[in-house]
Amino acid sequence: MQLPEDVILRVEDLTVSFRTPDGLVRAVRGVNFDLKRGETLCIVGESGSGKSVTSRAIMGILAGNAIIEGGHIYYRDYDLVQVKEKDFHKLRGSMIGMIFQDPLSSLNPIMKIGKQITEALILKNKMTRAEAKARALELMREVGIPEPEKRFHQYPFHFSGGMRQRIVIAIALAMNPEILICDEPTTALDVTIQAQILDLINELKHNRGLSIIFITHDLGVVANMADRIAVMYAGKIVEYGKSEEVFYDCRHPYTWALLESMPALEKTKGQLNAIPGTPPNMLFPPKGDAFAPRNRYAMKIDFEEEPPFFKVSDTHYAATWLLHPDAPKVESPIKGRYFISKGAKSND
Secondary structure (H helix, E strand, C coil): CCCCCCCCEEEEEEEEEEEEEEEEEEEEEEEEEEECCCCEEEEECCCCCCCHHHHHHHHHCCCCEEEEEEEEEEEEEEECCCCCCCHHHHCCCCEEEEECCCHHHHCCCHHHHHHHHHHHHHHHHCCCCHHHHHHHHHHHHCCCCHHHHHHHHCCHHCHHHHHHHHHHHCCCCCCCCCEEEECCCCCCCHHEEEEEEEEHHHHHHHHHHHHEEEEEHHHHHHHHCCCEEEEEEEEEEEEEEEHHHHCCCCCCHHHHHHHHHHCCCCCCCCCCCCCCCCCCCCCCCCCCCHHHHHHHHHCCCHHHCCCCCCEEEECCCCCCHHCCCCCCCCCCCCCCCCCCCCCCCCCC
């Protein structure tokens, strides 16, 4: 498939399930999105919403009991759904890189850091050990590792959590990928280090011209770095749009609930709101709008029919019956709240 010039990756009607002793778990149910060149697309949702499964399908690293039941993932001349594992290694790392949530589990605890960075350079790029070491030291400096010549010979346990994550980022960038998938890369870090890693990812994106898919359960994490946001719930994208559209003009009740559960930047009194109830059991996908049982604005039709996407603007869509012309008018509960700092701005 020939992608538009400004699109580097297209996910089309992706459907992924998992075999279990109790039956099929419908983890991803017809997901569609484009990743544009040079943008950061944030996919946000609670645990179990299908966001990490989507990213792992793109990387071709789904668990053995996973079944891609339908859909396509287009990248360059490839449909990644059709690429066999023996051929996928040419793409994984060299064209699409990935950063995982826990840096300690991503690194080999008994292998020196330098060897973990140079391994792929020697095997895939056919570099000599001296060339690979020089490249690894460059990468370590680029991601902010102090004294890289000394650190090159150390083991992961010598590094703090933030420094380990910087090493994982260096490994992901070693093969100069065009796309970087970040699967909750700051969840295991404290707030101060989290901010540093987000700044680093932003800096690398601009310096290298990367296209980034950022997976998170916390909208606040990406408030100042996402260009576009896709909100996932129960295996489906329920709203997507530019960052400022999702933060200031969101239309799906689930997006409202996510934003209500995070602090606004202006000083306000009162407690944060938790989302009532729990996500549905995807062994038995719900009829209608999956969020209806937790939605205080739910109507009868929400329990009977799945809503289509309604157009809010040329770049903003939401799948909720509240946008139907005949639906009652409901005022957004987060209207007027301030989530993004003044310097933040989304790209077209």
